Structures are given as structure tokens and as C-alpha cells.
Amino acid sequence: MFGEYSVHDNQADPADGDPGPCSGAALGNLPTEPASFVGRERELHFLDLLLRERRLVTLTGVGGVGKSRLALRAVTDPRQARPDGVWWVDLSPLRDPGLLTATVAHAIGLADHSARPLDEELCAWMADKELLLVLDTCEHLVADCRHLVGELLQSAPGLTVLVTSREPLDCATEELVDVRPLPCEGPDSDALALFRARALAATPRAAAAFADPARTAVAADVCRRLDGIPLALELAGARMRLWTLEEMAERIGERFEVLSDLRAALPPRHQTMRTTIGWSHELCAPLERLLWARLSVFTGDFDVAAARAVCAGGPLPAARVERVLAGLAAKSVVLHTTERGAGARYRMLDTIREYGHDWLDELGEVRIVTDRHAHWYAALCRAADQGWLGPGQVDWYRRITAEHAQLRTALEHLLTADPTAALEMAGALWFYWFACGHVHEGRAFLERVLRAAPPTGAAYNQAVWALGLTTLLQGDMDTAQRLGEECTRDAARLADPERELRAAYLHAVSVLMPGDAVRALALAGPRARASHGGRTSAPGWLLCKLATGYALCDLGRFEEATQEARALREACAELGERWLRAYADYILAVAALGMGDHGEAARHVRAMLSGKRLLGDRFGIALGLDLLAAAVAGLGDGELAARLLGAGHAWWRTVGRPQMGSPSLTALRDQGERQARAAIGDAAYETAFLGGAASSTG
Incomplete structure (x- = not known):
């Protein structure tokens, strides 16, 4: 019916009955560490101790001094591994403080769908976790980071937070570490080693510059001029492609003498960094x-x-x-x-x-280039909208995910500069908001653009529909139903058959989830079964087909549901579409289970879970694990059913409300539990359930 996918490489295959990662697999999302790291042995030893004894550690220092590199090297150490992972959140691209919690939640794999405030959900999710969280580059969000970190540390006793920032968070429990420049004195100094490494990376010819003590002394003087600041040393090392060491020393000396007085108001390290960048700019x-x-x-x-x-x-x-x-x-x-x-x-x-x-x-040129940036990414979103439900689905997901920071920046700009373009862009991202784990963020942006833009036209209808999808996933069915009705009226006025189909899907699911399958079938069924001129590839038709299959299952009309699901699966296969196709497999499994064929149900749900694993669809995995548990319990394997239910419980925790509050989904889950308990007894059930939950990536 709906879904979310957020690709993590540390997932096992739930279709094989293994609910969690391989034994010993490290959980987390640490970025790839650059090839070389120079010095900092004392700081790394100190950090190793602090991160085991303190719960909040902040690395402070001037821009370019190497805070992020030091943090990454420290947490990459296997001794800093945590049972629930080491998670890295890059905050440098984030400009809207309102998206801080969503950024952290998504980075750690929490794709919450509930309507509760996301900070509350994040605190609840972390409450029993033991993990290490790195918030990198916080100086532009200090107040908001202070508040969020305080809430998280209070709620989660097993949480450790490492922060990098040009200024402290000023939390009561904060342990500050001032990251200083690299030492410059001596022929074996860390600063000289970094300068040499970067020069050699720029050109092998630089090796001659460090071949004798006299020239090494010149290089050491360059390092002292640059105050041992790593970024300054890297910029200087890159220039060795064009200059000799002596030319480097002479020119950097001239540059610093010219600008030192102009930057006198800045602290010395800031002055050095700014002057070095200005020097690089002039060159x-x-x-x-x-x-x-x-x-x-x-x-x-x-x-x-x-x-x-x-x-x-x-x-x-x-x-x-x-x-x-x-x-x-x-x-x-x-x-x-x-x-x-x-x-x-x-x-x-x-x-x-x-x-x-x-x-x-x-x-x-700030305005003109910012406009170009925003409209380029708006055009990218329009192109993605044409490909969400086609053979390029996974590629579009990966591309839009890669551009997430740019999309936020573009939307923020367009909200002020061009609200109509912002409306089109936010509506075109419906699949990203709805199916890719960005429900809270999507709802917030959609509500903002709908307030800012004129309430007419196809783009407005699309944005209202997209907003309805996000409210649907959050369990706000009253709002979803109201928006579905509004979409239906607007689509009729626009005389747009595709928008009428999409509106029918939204309206149908908004009444189906609370339990009114009869009305849902009346809304979606006739549209799903109409020919629509043979255009069975239209997204709206596929979605209505899906809603119809679900409604028929809820009504116990399993043979008809099977027919609808097979037609949907065939259409998706022809399109090369995978997300809806996996849900068609789910309907086939539910129908087979309803007709008493537990083996057939298990076969279909394993196919569904394989597809969901490919797409990283957390909602779909949670649904599928509940269903697979019911199927294997019916086959008599109570222990595996209990493990699957435990794993499903863990996955549900990452998407918010268990079983989305749906009576039919809850009944299915409870059926599996009853049969599993009957097969192996309560004590064995509890042991297997806890084992499944503990080994799950959820």
C-alpha cells in the first residue's frame, strides 16, 4: 500500500528467514576515510579514553584545523564500536534548523511515519540503544544542536555523542577538546609530514624538495608560516605542482606580509587560514x-x-x-x-x-546564480517524477538521494523567490517523500508550499495529493481522507483522468486503513478495472489496482484479490517497476494465506521480501516479516515464526506505529503469534522473539 526505502548495506535477507545482519557485521554509516592521515596520536589516545568515559565530547577549533578528519579517525577505531552502531551525520549542508531532527533520524535509519513530533520519536527509538552518534559541523546550528543533544542524552543512557564545531554547544556535561594545529617544530614534525605528503601527491618531483636538511628547513619554515593548519598545508602542497619549494617560501612570505595587517582584527589562526585561502584565490x-x-x-x-x-x-x-x-x-x-x-x-x-x-x-551574482541552482534542481525533480514508477526507479532514487542537500537548498530559495516553482518541485518529489523515508520533511515542505502558492491548477492538485500521501503514512487518516476528497473534486474540475485515479487511490486507502474495505473497494475498484484506453502503465491505475487488491483481501474475496494482484504484477513487470510489483507479491501471499495455502503464501512473501530488500523498503520489510511469520506458523515452525515476529517488531520500530494501527494488519500479526505460541509454548516463544529482535537491523 505504501512503503519506504533507505538503502543500507548491512541488511540481511529477510526472505531467507534471517531477520538481521550477518554475525559480527558493523552497524553504522561512516564515510570512507581519505587515504592518508598524519599525526594526532596524542589526540587520538585522549579521544579513545573520553569516548569511553564521557557521553558528550565536542571537538572545537578554527575552520580547516582538521576536526572532522580527527573525529572520523577516532570513531573508525574498532574499539569505539557499539552494539547499535556508530553513525555519522554531516550537518554542513543543512541550512534549515527545522530539518535537524529529520537529518539525524534519517542518517541512523529511523524512517518514522507517525504524526508525533519527530524529536519525541527519535528519543523513544534511542531510549534502549547503545550507539555512538557523530554530529559533524555544528557551528551554524549550535542552539538547535544543544537542544536536540540534551534531549537525546536524557532519553538514551546508552548514547554517546561526538560533536565537531567551531564553537562549543555549552551543554552542562560537555567535554571540550580544543583541536590545535599540527606541531611545526623539528625535522619530523606532523605539519612537515602532512605538507610533504600533499606535495608528493601533487607531483613526484616534489621529492627533491625534501631530500636534504637545508631544503627541509625551508619546508619547515613554510609550515610555521601556515601555523600548522592542515587545510593551509594541503592548499600549499597542491601548489608544488607548479613551484619549487624556494618559490613557495618566497611567495607565501610576501603574501602574508601584505595581508597580515588587513586581518589584524581576526584571531591569529583565523587570520592565517583566511590569508592562506586568499593567497590560493589570487593564484x-x-x-x-x-x-x-x-x-x-x-x-x-x-x-x-x-x-x-x-x-x-x-x-x-x-x-x-x-x-x-x-x-x-x-x-x-x-x-x-x-x-x-x-x-x-x-x-x-x-x-x-x-x-x-x-x-x-x-x-x-548571488541572486542570479542561486536562481539557476534552484531551477536546475527543480527541473531534475520534474524529470524524476516521470520515472518514479518505471525501469529507472532505483536509479532515480539513488540520484535524488545523492542530491538531497541541494534539493533542500533549492526548495528553501524557491519558497521565497518563486512559490509556484516551489509548489511544482515539492509535488514532483511525491515518491521521495512517500516511499523513501522522508515523510516528516515532505509534509513540512508541502504544507509550506501550499500556503505560499496560488490554490489552483494541476501543480496545486499534485501537491495536495502528495501531502495526502504523507499524512496517510503518518496515520492521520482524517486529514488524508479530507485531502483525498479535495483532490477528487479538483481533478474532476481539471478533467484530468490520471489525477482522478491518483485521488481515488488516496481516498480509498484513507478509509481502508481504519477498516472500511467496502467503501475503499467502491472508490478504487471501478477505476482499477476500467481500461483507460489501454494505458495500464499510468501510475494512478497501478495504485488503484493495488488498493483494490488490498480491499478484496480485507473482505475475504481472495480469488478476486489474486486476479487483481496478478494483473498488477504483470503490468509492473512489463514496466520494469519493482516497488509496486513487490506489493503485488504481498497481496498474492495474503490471498494464499486466506485460502489456507501456507506454502504458497510463504513463497510469495519471500519474493516480496527479496524485492523490498533490494529497495531497502523498511515498511515493506516490516509488513512482509509479519506475513511470513503467519505463513511459517501455519506450516508448524513456531520457533522461526517467533524469530520473524521479533525481527518484524524491530523493523516496525524504525517506521513508527506498529502495523500502522490497521485492524487487518494487527489481526494478521496476532494470528501468527497465537499459532507460534501454540506450537512451541510461551517460554520458547519469548526466547525466540527476543532473539529475532536482537539480531535485526530494525
Whole structure:
């Protein structure tokens, strides 16, 4: 009926009866650590002790000093593993404090669907967990992070939080660690080692610069000039591709003498960092400086196509953007990342992005480039809307997930600059909000755009429908029903058959979930069975087919439900669509169970779970585990049924209300429990149930 998918690689295959990850698998989502890490042995030892003794540790220091790298190296240590995982939340792209809790929840795998405040759900979910949470780059959200961290630590005694920020959170229990620059003194200093490593990475010819003591002394002087700040050393090391060590020392000395007085109001380390970035900026070619400034509108990482679309113009033609971008990457102004598996992507460190944004402001281009950014991502969402229920479904999910930070930034801008475009963009993301674990965020954005935009037209109808889907998943059936009725009226006025089908699905499910299968069938059935000119690939028709199958199962009309599900599955197979196809398998399993064929039911639900595992659909996995438990209990395997029910319980906790409060789903789950208890007894049932819950990724 609905679903969420959020891909995590540490899932086992529930279709094989294994409800959790492989034994010993590390839970978490730590980013890939860069290849080299220099020094910091004392700090790492200190952090190792603190993270085992204190519950809140904050790494503070100037931008570019290496707080994030130190944090990542510290928590990657196997000694910091926790039973419920080590989870990393990058807050640098986040600009709206209202999305802080949603960002944390999604990062740790909580795709809550309830209508309760998300911070309450997050606290409840963490209450019995033992995990390590890293909040990286918090300085622009200090007050909000302070509040959330305080709530979480109070609710979850097994939680440890590591924060990186340019300033403390000022919590009562906070243990502060001032991350200082790398030591610069001596021929074996950490600063010199990092400078040497980055120079050699830029060009093998740099090896000669460190071959004798006299030249090593020159390199050490460069490190002292840069105050041992890692980012400054990396920027300088990248310049060794073009300069000798002596040229480097001379030019950086001249640059610092010119600017030291101009930056006197800044603290020394801030002054050094700002001056180093300014020096790197001056050494860029004019087109590189222009691209640097324009790239500052991106939050998070981006691909070449986006950079070309947003940053081209004037003296920088689109055909040259990629080459100029490569030049900035060679100078360490932008970083190359392929972590998301979606082709080459780039990102800019906050300190460097802030400098570029100052220049963009000086150029008077902030508004025009920000507009380009927002409209590029709005167009991407429109393209995704055409492919959500087709063969590119998983690829679109991955691409939109990779662009999540950019989508937020674009929507925030359009809400003020172009509310109609914001309305279209938010409505086009319906599948992402509804099926990909962003229900709270989607509802918030949709409510905002509907207040801001004119209440007419197809885009408004689409946004109302999308809002109805989010309320549906949150269990707010009264609101979902009201929105379904509104969509139906508007679609009739628009004379749009596809919108009428979508509205019928929303309206039908909003009455089906509380238990009115007769009315649901009356709303969706006639539309699902109509030919619609042979267009059986229309999303609205597929959704009505799904609602009809569910309603028939609830009414005990299992043979008819089987026919509907087979037709739906066949249509999905022809489209190459997987999300709805798996739910068709679910209906086939429910119908088989209703007709007493437990083996057939188990076969269909295993197929359904395999599809849901592929898509990471947490709601679907929770549904399927309950159903598989009922099927295997009917086959006499009470122990496996109990383990599956325990695993299902854990998965339900990640999506909010167990069984969504649905009478039919609750009855199905209870049936499996009764049969399992009858087969193996209460004591054995409880043991197996707890074992399944403990071994589940839920």
C-alpha cells in the first residue's frame, strides 16, 4: 500500500528467514576515510579514553584545523564500536534548523511515519540503544544542536555523542577538546609530514624538495608560516605542482606580509587560514576564481552536469566548466568524491565555500546564480517524477538521494523567490517523500508550499495529493481522507483522468486503513478495472489496482484479490517497476494465506521480501516479516515464526506505529503469534522473539 526505502548495506535477507545482519557485521554509516592521515596520536589516545568515559565530547577549533578528519579517525577505531552502531551525520549542508531532527533520524535509519513530533520519536527509538552518534559541523546550528543533544542524552543512557564545531554547544556535561594545529617544530614534525605528503601527491618531483636538511628547513619554515593548519598545508602542497619549494617560501612570505595587517582584527589562526585561502584565490586563473565563487551556492556535493548548468555564463562557457573544475580540484579548492556511487562528484569545504560566497557577493551574482541552482534542481525533480514508477526507479532514487542537500537548498530559495516553482518541485518529489523515508520533511515542505502558492491548477492538485500521501503514512487518516476528497473534486474540475485515479487511490486507502474495505473497494475498484484506453502503465491505475487488491483481501474475496494482484504484477513487470510489483507479491501471499495455502503464501512473501530488500523498503520489510511469520506458523515452525515476529517488531520500530494501527494488519500479526505460541509454548516463544529482535537491523 505504501512503503519506504533507505538503502543500507548491512541488511540481511529477510526472505531467507534471517531477520538481521550477518554475525559480527558493523552497524553504522561512516564515510570512507581519505587515504592518508598524519599525526594526532596524542589526540587520538585522549579521544579513545573520553569516548569511553564521557557521553558528550565536542571537538572545537578554527575552520580547516582538521576536526572532522580527527573525529572520523577516532570513531573508525574498532574499539569505539557499539552494539547499535556508530553513525555519522554531516550537518554542513543543512541550512534549515527545522530539518535537524529529520537529518539525524534519517542518517541512523529511523524512517518514522507517525504524526508525533519527530524529536519525541527519535528519543523513544534511542531510549534502549547503545550507539555512538557523530554530529559533524555544528557551528551554524549550535542552539538547535544543544537542544536536540540534551534531549537525546536524557532519553538514551546508552548514547554517546561526538560533536565537531567551531564553537562549543555549552551543554552542562560537555567535554571540550580544543583541536590545535599540527606541531611545526623539528625535522619530523606532523605539519612537515602532512605538507610533504600533499606535495608528493601533487607531483613526484616534489621529492627533491625534501631530500636534504637545508631544503627541509625551508619546508619547515613554510609550515610555521601556515601555523600548522592542515587545510593551509594541503592548499600549499597542491601548489608544488607548479613551484619549487624556494618559490613557495618566497611567495607565501610576501603574501602574508601584505595581508597580515588587513586581518589584524581576526584571531591569529583565523587570520592565517583566511590569508592562506586568499593567497590560493589570487593564484587561481580568472576563470577558476569565477567558478570558485559560483560553486559557493552548492551545499553538499554536486556533479559536473549541475556545475555546468549553474555556473556557466559570461566569460565562462559551459564547454569549459569541467576543465576549470578540474583545475580547482588540482589546487585542492574542491574535493573529488565518488562515495555515493553515482559518478564523479565534488564538494567544497565550508571554509573555502564561505570565501567563495564573499566573492560572489562582490561580483553581484548571488541572486542570479542561486536562481539557476534552484531551477536546475527543480527541473531534475520534474524529470524524476516521470520515472518514479518505471525501469529507472532505483536509479532515480539513488540520484535524488545523492542530491538531497541541494534539493533542500533549492526548495528553501524557491519558497521565497518563486512559490509556484516551489509548489511544482515539492509535488514532483511525491515518491521521495512517500516511499523513501522522508515523510516528516515532505509534509513540512508541502504544507509550506501550499500556503505560499496560488490554490489552483494541476501543480496545486499534485501537491495536495502528495501531502495526502504523507499524512496517510503518518496515520492521520482524517486529514488524508479530507485531502483525498479535495483532490477528487479538483481533478474532476481539471478533467484530468490520471489525477482522478491518483485521488481515488488516496481516498480509498484513507478509509481502508481504519477498516472500511467496502467503501475503499467502491472508490478504487471501478477505476482499477476500467481500461483507460489501454494505458495500464499510468501510475494512478497501478495504485488503484493495488488498493483494490488490498480491499478484496480485507473482505475475504481472495480469488478476486489474486486476479487483481496478478494483473498488477504483470503490468509492473512489463514496466520494469519493482516497488509496486513487490506489493503485488504481498497481496498474492495474503490471498494464499486466506485460502489456507501456507506454502504458497510463504513463497510469495519471500519474493516480496527479496524485492523490498533490494529497495531497502523498511515498511515493506516490516509488513512482509509479519506475513511470513503467519505463513511459517501455519506450516508448524513456531520457533522461526517467533524469530520473524521479533525481527518484524524491530523493523516496525524504525517506521513508527506498529502495523500502522490497521485492524487487518494487527489481526494478521496476532494470528501468527497465537499459532507460534501454540506450537512451541510461551517460554520458547519469548526466547525466540527476543532473539529475532536482537539480531535485526530494525
